Amino acid sequence: MGFGDKTNWIWSPSWGKEDEEIPGLLYFRKEIELGDLPVEGTLNISADTRYKLYVNGTLVAVGPCKGDRQVWYFDTVDIAPYLKKGKNIIAVSVLRYPVNPAMGNHSLFRTFTPGLYVQGWVSGQNISKAETAGTGTEQAITADETWKCRKNYNVQFCHEEEGFSPLMFHEKAAGDSAFAGWKTTEYDDSDWENARFYVIFEMPPAVSPNNLFERPIPDLYxxxxxxxxxxxxxxxxxxxxxxxxxxxxxxxxxxxxxxxxxxxxxxxxxxxxxxxxxxxxxxxxxxxxxxxxxxxxxxxxxxxxxxxxxxxxxxxxxxxxxxxxxxxxxxxxxxxxxxxxxxxxxxxxxxxxxxxxxxxxxxxxxxxxxxxxxYPLEVKTQVEVSDDSMKDIWEISERTLRRCMQETYTDCPYYEQLQYIMDSRTQILYTYAVSADDRLARQCMDDMRHSQRADGLLNCCYPNCNPNVIPGFSIYYILMVYDHMMYFGDKKLVKSHIPYIENVLNYFRENLTDQGYVGQVGTVIGNRFWSFIDWAEEWNPTSGMPPAGLKGPITMESLLYIYGLQHAAKLLDFIGRKEDAAAYIQQAEAVQNSIRKYCTGANGMIQDGPGIEEYSQHCQVFAVLTDTVEPEIGRRNLQKTVEENGFTQCTVAMRFYLFRALEKTGLYQYSERYWDTWKNMLKLHCTTSIESDSYARSECHAWGALALYELPIIILGVRPAEPGYKSILISPKPGYMTYAKGSVVTPVGKVEVSWKKEEDKLQINYKIPEGVTVKIEDMM
Incomplete structure (x- = not known):
């Protein structure tokens, strides 16, 4: 291959420097003539930045899915159903964002080489490509100078807000008769210019956008x-x-x-x-x-x-x-x-x-x-419980998850459409619980490792053209990989992520203080790193960070570090690295000892910061989840935050972890009062879960789709007993419920469970897939 060899990338020959300063639309057309034979056709297509593919006026595909500077995706599209005998038009509209991150959608990477990639063929149906090669019944469709192109200057893509504006896809557009019917066969493109092709020297295949990978997820519906x-x-x-x-x-x-x-x-x-x-x-x-x-x-x-x-x-x-x-x-x-x-x-x-x-x-x-x-989410899990209001909560939860699943998981579909790690961890668990589909989850984990910085931390949301770091969020990436291990048991996947997990944990280890807890690694938003924990009302003035962070380290980041070490140890044990797993457990115990010594108040509760008499439910929750406190102490402290005033409460964002702590301490009956948040959403005629209890900037945040996990996994009680669902644990936590029944989809098949509370016992019936072992725990 020589530097002058053609690629399958084309662009406008008249594209200039001024065109690179603002987002713009470039239209492409290619005419193909087909004979009498029935046709089949495949098109591989990509673009920098986005494309919409039309065949004879019909929208066929939208893409490519989001990549970055190292990974760029292409789509394989079956265009045969849209072709006809005679003249056909393949039309592509390409949206090109400038390289400047502020002048385009933050979640869409772009390179210094705008382009449209096309490579495909059309041939007679029932005739193999090998048989038809060179016979005239097969046509190659390549990106070359036979494509016509023209820029549409009548569409402006605008900042949606004066400040933080991560979308930039809203339009100020004007109709233009010169483009009337441009996607159809009747249109006259004689005054359009011929495209120019790129050569390898201009479009090196080692980097984006020519470093092409097959689309890893299904097409959006x-x-x-x-x-x-x-x-x-x-x-x-x-x-x-x-x-x-x-x-x-x-x-x-x-x-x-x-x-x-x-x-x-x-x-x-x-x-x-x-x-x-x-x-x-x-x-x-x-x-x-x-x-x-x-x-x-x-x-x-x-x-x-x-x-x-x-x-x-x-x-x-x-x-x-x-x-x-x-x-x-x-x-x-x-x-x-x-x-x-x-x-x-x-x-x-x-x-x-x-x-x-x-x-x-x-x-x-x-x-x-x-x-x-x-995203084509197929919800297969169904659950019925004694609290009839959960039907409506399930409905808005399912809708919330759907709206926050596009080409990536997103924090919210309206304001940002960014894939945040903390949000995505729970969204992935909800997806597993209702569909056992891990395709978007796999891509999410890959996205996150691609974002790793030299210091070991991950960008808190990715793909993202801009740096944005919340130190604690890197820990949730470790939990993602652990969750996938438990559901799917894929050792190859775990091994591929372990080096990145080790880098994350190395960052926290290197930032331990002489006392042994994690030092001040972040502060309020707008600084180098943002130590966000939750949108609790009391923490609004400090942008979701415990106010203790204004004076020094926050305990939550040490607890998250412990949590990450513990889950990483299980991952290492799973792939046979038992000595390294033991070392992580030893590190976790050392930090736990430091928390007990320096972050425990006179009341026996875990402080928000070392020596600072401020307390939140969050620290008590994670002290329980990490076994940093003795079980009875953890139960007492957690119960105190539920029953007494004066403690910053976990909001919608952190309710999943609160429920895990209630479950672990035998206090799950208290979950009833926390479902009032969702019942209030219904009273206010919300159709999706809001972002925060204290103020609802976003009406649709999928960390609030909690019912999709609680009902099948906790209340019905179906979960993996060991990695890869090699055995099933049925362990209902009834809480305040009196009965539950349903079917739960898992990677090994559907599990049916019903139980009824009778005095101090549960009467449990179940049906599991053939050949799978089961362990039953009566949690009354």
Missing amino acids: RKKRTFKGVMDIKKSVFTADQWTAFLHGKQTLTIPANTEEMVEIDAGEEMTGYIYSAFEGGTDSKIQFLYAEAYQQDGFAGPAHVPEKRDREDKVNGHLDGYKDVYQVAGYGTEKQSECFETYWFRTFRFVQIKIQTGVEPLILKRFDYEETG
């Missing part, structure tokens, strides 16, 4: 959906019934010239989808789409000064606010060929406010709907 109906009409010449009929595709709406419309519509639930609208006429009409998760109040809450929310459906006392798209209608739409606005990236919404100002001619609204999208 796309499902056509319509809006439920009208929520409120602010100003309109039409009735609510007319708007609803339009939204359901039963009629068009003709808005007179020089008329303003404002209507608020309801999707019925928190949703992620590509917005699609179509028009006829209406030259110079301006349409604004505002996407909101809830109706909000005039007041503000929390350190980020986020809007106050009460009843999410209260249109009388509340109002909608949110991120916007704006479209300027060109007016070229006709009865046969509409003018269309289609969002390039999916939007997150429950309510959409449509504001229209027509110009000198009427505007005919022909369509407004969307394509729902997300």
Whole structure:
């Protein structure tokens, strides 16, 4: 291979320096002619930064999935179902973000070489590639100068907020008749330029984007959906019934010239989808789409000064606010060929406010709907418990998890769409519990190790073009690998992650104080490292960090270090490195002794910082989970934080770990009072789990999908007894429940369990997959 050899990457020959300063859209077209034979066709495709592939006007694929500077993905797409005899058009829209991280989506890496990668073939159906090679019945589809390309200068991708703006995919767009029908066979592209191909010297295969890997996860699904109906009409010449009929595709709406419309519509639930609208006429009409998760109040809450929310459906006392798209209608739409606005990236919404100002001619609204999208999660676990309210809590939990599963796990679909380690650890466990699907989890763990810094810590969220470190979050990565070991028992996977786990733990060991606990490795947000623990209300002024961190180290980071050592020891033992496992246990015990000596108050409770008389539920929880305190002391301390005031409480983010400590200390009956958080969400008409008890910036945070784990794994009691589910443990924790029944999907098959509380015993019935051993524990 020589430096001058062609690659399968192309781009615009007229792309200049000014084009690299702002996000831009570049369109590509390729014409292929097919004979009488039935056809089959495969296309490998990628782009820097994103692509949307159309065949004969139909959207076929969106990608590639998120990579980084070392790993770039391509998709293999079956295009045969979209091809036809005669002329065919393959059209690709490429969104190119500048290299400057501030000028694009933070979770999408880009390189210094923008490009579209295409490599594929089309041939007769039932005829092998070997037989048809060179016979004229097979056509190669490659990235070369026969592709036509043209930039669309009429679409601007905008910062969604003045400050922290990690998405940058909302659009200010204007219609242009020059692009009408550009994805179809009838379009004339004679005035488009021919693409230029890259040679190996320009596109080296050792680094991104030409360092290509097959897509590791399934394609995201796309499902056509319509809006439920009208929520409120602010100003309109039409009735609510007319708007609803339009939204359901039963009629068009003709808005007179020089008329303003404002209507608020309801999707019925928190949703992620590509917005699609179509028009006829209406030259110079301006349409604004505002996407909101809830109706909000005039007041503000929390350190980020986020809007106050009460009843999410209260249109009388509340109002909608949110991120916007704006479209300027060109007016070229006709009865046969509409003018269309289609969002390039999916939007997150429950309510959409449509504001229209027509110009000198009427505007005919022909369509407004969307394509729902997300990871193809298949929920197979079903559980019924005595608390009937858990049905609705399960429903919003499942929806929350779905909305936070896209090409990666995400913290929230509306504000950031970043894959945070702490969030993802519990999301992965919830995914295992309801589907036994580990594909997105495997990618998540790979993403995290790819983010490792020279000091051993991981970026707290990744893929991310920007550095962002929360030291304690690196420990949750270790827990991810441990969880996968218990569910799937994959030694090869564990071995691949062990070097990265060792680097994480080395960082904490190197930052131990002379007293033996972890020193001050972070502080409030905005500094080098952020020592976030939880969004507890008392910690809002210190951005989720215990205030003890303003004076020195926080105990939680030492407890997390201990927790990481203990789980890493189990991983090392699993792969046969028993001496190294024992060394980690010894290290953990040394830090435990330091915590007992320097971080225990006169009341016997674990302090938030060494010698600081501040106490939280969090430290008592992790002291229990790490066995840093004696069982009876841990039980007493934890119970005190539940029954008495004055202790910072675990919020939605940390409720999973609180429940683990309640379970371990025999206090699981107290879980009943903590489900009130979710019951209150239902009262306020939330359709997904909120981010925080103290203020709900995000309406959809999947660390709150806790019911998906508690019901099948804890209350029904189905879990792995040893790595890889080689045996099953059935160990129900009834808590306040009186009965439970259901079926739980596991990597070794479906497990059916039912139990009923009778006086001081549980009557348990179960059915397990053939050939699997089981261990039963009656936890009454």
